[in-house]
Amino acid sequence: MSRVRQTVTLTADLVILTIRNGTLCVLVVERGNEPFAGHLALPGGFLRGDESLDETAARELAEETGMRAEGLHLRQVGVYSAPDRDPRSPRVVTCAYLAIAPDLPLPAAGSDARSAHWLPVVEVQRMGLAFDHDRILSDALELARAELQFRTIATAFCGEEFTIAELRKVYEVIWGVKLDKSNFHRKVTDADGFIVPTGGKRPTGNGRPAALYRAGEATTLSPPMMMPRSSDV
Template identity: 60%
Template sequence: MFSSQERPDGVSVAVDLVIFTVRDGALQVLLIERGKEPFLGGLALPGGYVRGSEGLDAAAARELFEETGVDPARLHLEQLRAYGEPGRDPRGRVFSVAYLALGPDLPVPVAGTDAATAFWMPVKKAQSAELAFDHAAILSDGLERARAKLEYSTVATAFCEEPFTVADLRRVYEVVWDAKLEPSNFHRKVTRAEGFLVPTGRHRVADLGRPAALYRRGGATTLTPPLLR
């Protein structure tokens, strides 16, 4: 979780990262195996201390790259919330600002200096695992934020490599929401949503059935009308 810098005295500020991707047909979260105490060998979300010369967003981007090797430019990255319960870190008073990151079929991560390993784990499995610090709560909050954002924003396209089909996008919604959606109804809603999808004029030829139209993400950030669970 933490960088190799010496921990400052008193109150400290850290960032933690909830990074989701869709791999092998499932929503997965990036976890690390901690390479040092506390919780040596335990599972945790990646993250670390904010350095004196950087802001929160910069610290999140740096820790993301240092501990996982994932390029921050490939992700949708936003602040989730702050966590500051006494005792959340056995070493002292640490406030953490958590970030939510979403990306399309991200590569196998490379662990940084403070992590023994870094790997993707299906979210359902991670929810039943014992995570260090208060990371189980952060993971739960991140999952609910991701699910809610798919209702009211166009962020689902962050999981898709362009160009993509409506079926590709529907699978994102299904794995994040953990629910099956009716294909024709979904197609009608997303193609009519203003600024959500832009037709490329090209098609993907399938082995069976008709060629599927290909799209790229539009300029809208909010989904009008919303696509409710």
């Protein structure tokens, strides 16, 4: 085993998810510089000055979306350190983050990007991404799907007030299943501190206004909301 010490460059990459027009979308940039000029990639950047990696991720989030990390669901997906993952340096190690928010604005391209777009996740997976970003996106999606079972992150895809139908749509879009309305209603209202009724109502177009809710104080789901094994749930 080699004992030669290597200089390591650190970066933070972001998988920023939102739901637009009922579709799960991810923010991607078209790279303006080599390597992979003209290819799609996840937004991200190099660690600067005295930043921590968390601070780098928060800065990149603000630069790419105009949103601040405070109040968003932002957490680490994993660390990626394959020797050949980035041709710019022998060892570029990245820490990937998952960010979730509703109704994110149209992005503005960063300094090294030609353009930035919200694209459906399925379309991005079909086209492929630069570097090892396909793997990072896949890992982030698995994390989001798993967290929906045990944590209250589904409300992060909703606005400040939402209906149970809107919350159910979050689960259906991310899990790719159709959920039984009455069963879902019972589960989310029985979960301790998951959602709280606001007392308000919203017209639905079918003559019966829907009750409005907000996110509760809980961060974990008790009982958990387990992902169904088939679409006939």
